[in-house]
Amino acid sequence: MNPSPEFNRFAGSLTNMKGKRALTIVIKLGTSSICDEKTHDPLLSNLSSLVETAVRLRRDGHRVILVSSGAIGIGLKRLDIEKRPKHLAAAQCRLIALWDGLFQQLRQPVAQVLLTRNDIADRTQYLNASNTFAELLSMDIIPIVNENDTLAVNEIKFGDNDTLSAITAGMVNADYLFLMTDVDCLYTNNPRTHPDAQPIEVVEDVSTLRVDVSSTGSALGTGGMATKLTAARLATSAGVTTIITRSSIPSNIFHIVAYIQSLKGAGPNSQPQTPSITGTSPTLTPTTTSSADDPMTLSPLPSTATSRSPTPQPAASLPHPLHTRFLPKPRALRDRYFWILHGLAPHGTVYIDEGAYGALTRRDKAGLLPVGVVDVAGTFAQQEAVNLAVVQRIGGGAYVVKRPEVGRALVNYSSTEIARIMGQQSSRIQELLGYAGLIRNGADSEYIAYRDNTAFFDRKAEE
Numbered sequence: 191m192n193p194s195p196e197f198n199r200f201a202g203s204l205t206n207m208k209g210k211r212a213l214t215i216v217i218k219l220g221t222s223s224i225c226d227e228k229t230h231d232p233l234l235s236n237l238s239s240l241v242e243t244a245v246r247l248r249r250d251g252h253r254v255i256l257v258s259s260g261a262i263g264i265g266l267k268r269l270d271i272e273k274r275p276k277h278l279a280a281a282q283c284r285l286i287a288l289w290d291g292l293f294q295q296l297r298q299p300v301a302q303v304l305l306t307r308n309d310i311a312d313r314t315q316y317l318n319a320s321n322t323f324a325e326l327l328s329m330d331i332i333p334i335v336n337e338n339d340t341l342a343v344n345e346i347k348f349g350d351n352d353t354l355s356a357i358t359a360g361m362v363n364a365d366y367l368f369l370m371t372d373v374d375c376l377y378t379n380n381p382r383t384h385p386d387a388q389p390i391e392v393v394e395d396v397s398t399l400r401v402d403v404s405s406t407g408s409a410l411g412t413g414g415m416a417t418k419l420t421a422a423r424l425a426t427s428a429g430v431t432t433i434i435t436r437s438s439i440p441s442n443i444f445h446i447v448a449y450i451q452s453l454k455g456a457g458p459n460s461q462p463q464t465p466s467i468t469g470t471s472p473t474l475t476p477t478t479t480s481s482a483d484d485p486m487t488l489s490p491l492p493s494t495a496t497s498r499s500p501t502p503q504p505a506a507s508l509p510h511p512l513h514t515r516f517l518p519k520p521r522a523l524r525d526r527y528f529w530i531l532h533g534l535a536p537h538g539t540v541y542i543d544e545g546a547y548g549a550l551t552r553r554d555k556a557g558l559l560p561v562g563v564v565d566v567a568g569t570f571a572q573q574e575a576v577n578l579a580v581v582q583r584i585g586g587g588a589y590v591v592k593r594p595e596v597g598r599a600l601v602n603y604s605s606t607e608i609a610r611i612m613g614q615q616s617s618r619i620q621e622l623l624g625y626a627g628l629i630r631n632g633a634d635s636e637y638i639a640y641r642d643n644t645a646f647f648d649r650k651a652e653e
């Protein structure tokens with residue numbers, strides 16, 4: 191296969207990136223970008239174009255990881271059935287053969303990586319996965335990642351490949367995560383019903399955007415608008431610039447990277463000099479259908495997003511296609527905290543009082559002691575991950591939940607054990623349980639969770 195004219199055309203802008211440090215770029219392609227929603231035929235020209243783009247980036251010295259959905263969609267064609275089966279990913283082998291065949295045309299080796307949450311639930315396994323990616327990338331191989339649908343029951347599912355791609359991007363310390371989809375970018379409103387809707391070019395803080403979840407994504411995939419924002423929140427917390435852009439023109443990746451890299455010369459996280467949204471309509475405006483073709487419609491809060499006016503006025507000289515860029519958090523979450531917060535699935539909830547929360551989140555962070563625990567829900571074993579919720583004690587053993595999800599912890603005691611020692615001084619653990627939890631550094635544990643085994647979504651707590 192010879193590179194298409196389009197492939198050769200963007201060689202011009204490539205020169206802008208030459209001589210710069212190698213970037214790690216994760217590209218996520220959803221089902222609707224891989225196969226036709228009605229016929230389920232693979233979108234060959236689209237896939238070929240993506241292959242050309244990825245190979246070109248690789249040859250320019252960058253590291254590329256592809257997160258590819260499509261096993262279920264392609265499987266429908268293979269099995270000649272109409273509807274997405276609930277428990278079947280019949281065509282992962284077909285999907286990877288398709289990618290391998292296309293990459294092979296350009297002599298680019300690829301490697302299949304199938305993951306479930308179980309594969310990263312243990313710290314050593316997480317680090318193994320991370321090392322495997324590093325090794326593949328150092329050998330100029332493009333890893334192609336998907337959820338291992340054959341093994342992934344609900345408890346160990348990432349659930350959607352947007353989330354999986356964000357976790358992958360965090361794991362490899364990527365510079366960019368591209369969430370390729372069937373719309374150009376996020377808009378201030380649904381442009382179909384609101385002609386004055388403006389594209390949102392830059393989002394500083396994804397948590398201040400409220401998403402219209404009525405657009406649920408394609409009929410064959412599991413993601414949609416909401417999962418893209420979740421992915422953006424995860425990836426940006428790990429310091430990854432996250433982009434939403436249209437998948438039908440994969441070479442856009444190239445122009446967008448070149449554009450953003452050129453902005454970086456103008457200062458960290460530079461933004462185009464375009465008007466800010468004034469905040470006249472900060473409430474959510476639902477889209478009218480859930481078609482995958484719907485633009486993503488968001489209601490940004492005033493100071494956190496920058497939109498392009500109807501006549502684009504790019505700040506940098508480089509031309510760039512429409513996209514939404516989520517700025518990475520200035521200080522990336524420590525790898526261990528990223529893993530605890532986003533790699534692990536919580537098995538229950540430990541309710542802590544405000545005093546404990548304060549101690550766990552202050553600068554000289556403490557561990558979680560039994561005395562700060564008010565209640566426990568769910569069934570979990572030692573060394574499993576739990577959700578942490580903050581409660582206010584209101585007397586007589588009663589409490590109100592103030593913040594239902596502030597962070598995660600890897601616990602030294604099971605749910606049954608915690609139920610027996612909560613609210614007590616650590617010195618009573620031995621007496622109450624007959625033993626004292628996990629032993630670390632030769633001493634019994636006085637903590638429900640060690641301080642380096644707790645992590646919080648509020649970034650101030652982790653800085």
Ligand SMILES: N[C@@H](CCC(=O)OP(=O)(O)O)C(=O)O
Nearest residue numbers: 221260261262351411412413
């Ligand atoms: N693992 C599934 C894809 C799940 C998924 O997240 O799909 P999508 O929303 O299209 O990215 C598959 O290969 O079909």
